[in-house]
Amino acid sequence: MTDAERDDAPVELDGSEGEGGGQILRSALSLSLITGRSFHLYRARANRQPSGLRPQHLACVRGAEALSGGRSEGAEVGASELRFEPGPVRPGDYVLEVGTAGSTPLLYQCLFYPLAVAGGGSLTLRGGTHLPHSPSYHYLAGVWQPMARAFGLHMTLRLVHAGFYPEGAGEFVAEVEPVREPPRRVELTARGTLRDIAVGSFVGGLPFGIAERQSNAAVAALRERGFYSHAANRPLPTTRSVGTVTFLLAQFEHTIAGFTALGRRGHPAEAVGREAAESLARFMESPGALDEHLGDQILLPAALLAAGRLGPAAPGTTRYLPERVTEHLTTHARLLERFLPVRVSVDADGTVEVAPRPPGGSTGGRLATDG
Numbered sequence: 001m002t003d004a005e006r007d008d009a010p011v012e013l014d015g016s017e018g019e020g021g022g023q024i025l026r027s028a029l030s031l032s033l034i035t036g037r038s039f040h041l042y043r044a045r046a047n048r049q050p051s052g053l054r055p056q057h058l059a060c061v062r063g064a065e066a067l068s069g070g071r072s073e074g075a076e077v078g079a080s081e082l083r084f085e086p087g088p089v090r091p092g093d094y095v096l097e098v099g100t101a102g103s104t105p106l107l108y109q110c111l112f113y114p115l116a117v118a119g120g121g122s123l124t125l126r127g128g129t130h131l132p133h134s135p136s137y138h139y140l141a142g143v144w145q146p147m148a149r150a151f152g153l154h155m156t157l158r159l160v161h162a163g164f165y166p167e168g169a170g171e172f173v174a175e176v177e178p179v180r181e182p183p184r185r186v187e188l189t190a191r192g193t194l195r196d197i198a199v200g201s202f203v204g205g206l207p208f209g210i211a212e213r214q215s216n217a218a219v220a221a222l223r224e225r226g227f228y229s230h231a232a233n234r235p236l237p238t239t240r241s242v243g244t245v246t247f248l249l250a251q252f253e254h255t256i257a258g259f260t261a262l263g264r265r266g267h268p269a270e271a272v273g274r275e276a277a278e279s280l281a282r283f284m285e286s287p288g289a290l291d292e293h294l295g296d297q298i299l300l301p302a303a304l305l306a307a308g309r310l311g312p313a314a315p316g317t318t319r320y321l322p323e324r325v326t327e328h329l330t331t332h333a334r335l336l337e338r339f340l341p342v343r344v345s346v347d348a349d350g351t352v353e354v355a356p357r358p359p360g361g362s363t364g365g366r367l368a369t370d371g
């Protein structure tokens with residue numbers, strides 16, 4: 001056991017560091033459940049307006065308590081300080097609500113790793129499934145899920161109802177398997193040739209013609225840039241909420257990238273389709289193997305692999321080239337190094353390496369963002 005793991009004192013976390021958003025809390029909860037270490041978060045979400053914890057963050061705290069019988073202090077809306085003490089995670093089936101339009105994919109990413117490491121189970125999550133500034137359900141299923149599989153983390157996902165802002169009221173069900181055969185090394189430093197672009201255009205509770213207009217615009221904007229794509233328009237089941245989404249899934253020889261654009265009132269369907277196409281076009285201009293969001297999200301499984309926390313296999317190393325080194329990425333990296341004996345470093349060309357920390361070694365090297 002290393003120093004980083006032996007320490008019984010709560011991990012002290014300054015929530016205003018770097019990006020200063022909700023991700024610090026969500027990842028701290030995941031890591032606390034996996035390592036058994038408690039934490040004290042202060043200045044929570046100091047860089048956001050309004051600052052402090054929001055209902056969707058509290059839903060993650062409640063979820064972490066439900067999985068482990070752990071305890072928290074200070075978990076209230078608007079709170080800037082929180083203490084969390086985990087219990088042992090119990091494999092099993094859980095039904096959790098994020099409340100009005102909180103993100104179920106973000107809640108899932110928080111609880112999935114502890115549940116998988118503990119032996120698996122199922123999560124039925126209710127709230128928003130397609131919300132701004134978070135992974136959409138389609139991104140989770142199309143991009144994040146295959147990435148997790150590369151680390152020996154398997155799941156089955158099923159969308160029951162889509163939930164859009166502001167009502168939310170969506171639901172998805174995840175069957176989480178125990179970890180199997182983690183790899184020794186994950187190398188995602190080149191995407192290789194482009195194989196396929198699928199345009200998915202969806203409407204929930206709104207006229208189907210909107211889905212056709214979104215996908216026509218996305219296909220045309222891609223064609224103008226020299227990319228050929230194929231489209232499928234689908235209705236999504238909803239309960240109370242209505243909304244639309246365009247999701248582009250780009251398959252490369254070695255990696256997958258995904259781009260979500262959401263409809264909003266007063267925003268033409270064509271603009272939504274073009275927005276998704278432009279995100280993909282920007283990605284194509286970079287040498288990145290992974291889109292910028294996966295670039296911060298992959299750090300958690302990579303760190304678990306490097307710390308030997310994914311089953312009995314020896315610690316492994318992950319190397320990848322994200323579209324951009326974002327502040328989300330660097331903030332997340334520093335957090336992981338607080339809980340686990342790992343080192344995250346970024347090369348001059350932007351390649352990220354997550355490796356076991358050498359005995360007596362310091363934390364990562366250059367970690368400046370490019371933006």
Ligand SMILES: Nc1ncnc2c1ncn2[C@@H]1O[C@H](COP(=O)(O)OP(=O)(O)OP(=O)(O)O)[C@@H](O)[C@H]1O
Nearest residue numbers: 021022023024045048133134135136139260293296
């Ligand atoms: N379009 C997108 N596709 C996939 N993932 C996304 C997208 N937009 C944001 N994300 C991911 O969602 C997460 C959001 O983290 P952030 O710290 O901003 O959390 P938050 O709780 O939403 O923040 P806030 O503190 O603003 O409430 C990040 O992992 C980011 O990569």
